[in-house]
Amino acid sequence: MVKITSAKEVLLDQLAACHDEESWFKSSKTILDDLSVAEAVWKTEGHPHSIWEIANHLIYWNEMWLSRFINEDMIESRKINNEETFELDRLKLTEESWRTTIRQLSNGFAEWRDIIANCEVSKLERRIPSYFNAPWWNVVSNLCIHNAYHIGQMMFLKKLVRLG
Incomplete structure (x- = not known):
């Protein structure tokens, strides 16, 4: 008999792949842990953002959606341009500030994994009227896709900076 995987298991797998478990792509931890500050801020022509800037972008969106997941009544206090x-x-x-950024991104993934592992399935099925009436499992899954997209950009930039 084939076991059907639950939405919770899929989300946990996606978060782990983005965070620290090797999968179809390198995890953020694998990409970032050995980068210097100079490599983290390096930009190439035709790409508007550095690895560090992309990490900041992921931290913002991961934390914003985590806050909303924890407190669904939360209203964004300030609209931000992407x-x-x-x-x-x-x-x-500085090296210290870069390490803090890496920890903050890593901690966000760990918090998401903990929250998802311990939430009720009914929470994941609950819809968000203010966000296209999407269910939470869909929002978290798309957040993982967003992370994977940018993790791919970081990997590409890491390869380029180390070539040059």
């Missing part, structure tokens, strides 16, 4: 989520404080380009 480009602002990539911002990098050029005055804080």
